[in-house]
Amino acid sequence: MLVGIVGKPNSGKTTFLNAACLTEYKVADYPFTTINAQQGTGYVRINCVCKELGVKDNPKNSICMDGVRYIPINLLDVAGLVPDAWQGRGLGNQFLDDLRRADALIHVVDASGSTDLEGKPVEPGKGDPVKDVEFLEREIAMWFKQIIMREWPKTIREVEVAKGKLEDLLIDRLSGLAIKKAHIKKALQDSKLASDKPKSWSEDDLYNFARSLQKVSKPMLICANKIDRKTSAPNLEKLKQKGVVVPASALAEFMLRKLAEEGAIEYKAGDSQFKILKPEKIPERQKPVLEKIREEILGKYGSTGVQEALNQTVFGVLNMxxxxxxxxxxxxxxxxxxxxxxxxxxxxxxxxxxxxxxxxxxxxxxxxxxxxxxxxxxxxxxxxxxxxxxxxxxxxxxxx
Ligand SMILES: Nc1nc2c(ncn2[C@@H]2O[C@H](COP(=O)(O)OP(=O)(O)OP(=O)(O)O)[C@@H](O)[C@H]2O)c(=O)[nH]1
Ligand SMILES: [Mg+2]
Missing domain, CATH: 3.10.20.30 (Beta-grasp domain)
Structure with a gap:
């Protein structure tokens, strides 16, 4: 299982990866901190059946802590995407190729609106996360369209002259994208296009087909990040109209996980609370931040959202x-x-x-x-x- 983390620069993708995987990749408040794809092992969290059965388990391919089972999944964080990346802007979209094997995508959005479309810092609230979602969906669809259109005239001939089946031909073109024939059939159905007459498809038809194919083959969850900032709340409702949205603070999750690793607090990924064990191990400047996390994030949203985003991606969006x-x-x-x-x-x-x-x-x-x-x-x-x-x-x- 591979989940790709996508989004514009500076939205918190690497912070999300670090929080989920306890990695230490570089994070900074300017665009394009990440250039090459970075990988980590994250986990989905379930209540283990060991409690229900009353047995003591010895997990091998996963981890069990106090009756909570963590099942590993692979996460991939890629460079930030800017509008028109598919035409080569920013770092271009070559790096999207790193996502070819992804089963699903998590779109990390700066819900606080502290960054513009290109990831440059702006006054919090000025950026529009709904626009972020729209442009990113377009970029990913354009990437798919480009791949579909490779040798498109040949594909048309093979369907219309040699009477080949479009899904059989496309599966060859798209084989590196972890796309199955069932995905292509579903996308053809969803976009209501005549699969025996690809010559009649307009540019818009091709775009809609690419978009449908992305939705079925690499479904996307929106992670509304930076909810610790006040300007996020008004944007959350608007974002909910754009798909499955999980509010999150990757920064808060990273801090809690690190403190737990050091033994300063008791906290497991996805918990709705934490307990301070060794106050002397917590730096003074972090103490008020911790209380803010307790009240304004855990108290209000029930968790930091990072674990929830992974769980929703695997059990909700991917229906596992x-x-x-x-x-x-x-x-x-x-x-x-x-x-x-x-x-x-x-x-x-x-x-x-x-x-x-x-x-x-x-x-x-x-x-x-x-x-x-x-x-x-x-x-x-x-x-x-x-x-x-x-x-x-x-x-x-x-x-x-
Ligand atoms: N307030 C707040 N800031 C966050 C959060 N997550 C990340 N940040 C900050 O956002 C900035 C960008 O974080 P990164 O994780 O480097 O973002 P990125 O999306 O990987 O950026 P690129 O690699 O440039 O594409 C850093 O200053 C982070 O500290 C969050 O949940 N809350
Ligand atoms: Mg990064």
Whole structure:
């Protein structure tokens, strides 16, 4: 799973990455601090089934803290995007190619309006985050359009003369973009275009198709960042008309995570509160800031929003579920006795057999049936899995 972090310069993308992954990439209050893509491991947070089952788990592919399971996902922070980047402005859009493999995008917006469209600082409230969303969506759609249009006359000929199927031809052009045929079919449907007559498509049609394809293949969540600034609140409502919006303060999350790492406070990513453990470890100038975070961010919004943005992206926008595979359905463990060792993120609608394939090709190929470890009932190969299911796969070729 790869989530790309996009947005104009200076909106807080790297701060978001650092807060989610506890990395230390450079952050500064001017545009284009980041030039090359930067990667980190972030986590989605779920309530672990260990509490419900009353067992002590030994997680392997994830982390469990006090009954809260953190499942790793990859995050990628890229250079800031300015209007007309697709035509080469700013750092151009070459770096968008870093996002080709992304499954979803988080658009980090400066909700406080402290920066203009190019990321230059302005008087807080003067920048318009709604415009930020509009231009960025256009830039990403134009990037997609450019890729679709590579060899477009050839594509038209192959469809209209050789009677090839547009989705088959496009899947070749778009293969590096982690786009599936189902995405192309859905985008063709959504944009209501005749797939057998691409010659009749206008520039606007092509744009709409590119936009639809981006929406289905790399859905985007808006992270309304910098909510610690007063000028953010009025913009939040307006932003909600633009899509799924999560209010956040990446800066607050980074500070809480760092203090927790140093043992000064008790705080887990996504918590709605924190507890001061060692006041002597907290620098004096940070103490009033902490109280402000407690009252004006956690108290008002319920969290700093960074964890919420990751969770909403994976479970909301991408519609994934979390499933625990086990080898022993009675003890919920693997063959080494590790209890609830792994959690897999799979798309909603995944079947028992598809899960088997995800774990190992051999398990998929020699699948016999699955067992729901909670109820001990057998599941047929096409049984759809549910969120938080604990599943044993029975296969002719078990993993040793
Ligand atoms: N008040 C406030 N400032 C923030 C927040 N997040 C980031 N910032 C500040 O915004 C500025 C830009 O942050 P970066 O993380 O470098 O932004 P970026 O989007 O990666 O910028 P580029 O790499 O230039 O594209 C820095 O001064 C950060 O301290 C936040 O939640 N609240
Ligand atoms: Mg940056």
């Amino acid at each position: 579920i979390a499933v625990y595979p086990v080898e022993d359905a009675n003890k919920y463990c693997d063959h080494n006795g590790n209890v609830l060792p792994d959690v897999y993120l799979v798309p909603k609608g995944t079947t028992a057999r598809e899960l088997a394939y995800t774990i190992h090709t051999d398990l998929g190929e020699t699948f016999i049936h699955a067992i729901d470890a909670r109820t001990k009932q057998r599941l047929a190969e096409n049984a759809e899995l549910k969120d938080r299911d604990i599943i044993k796969i029975v296969a002719a070729k078990g993993l040793k």
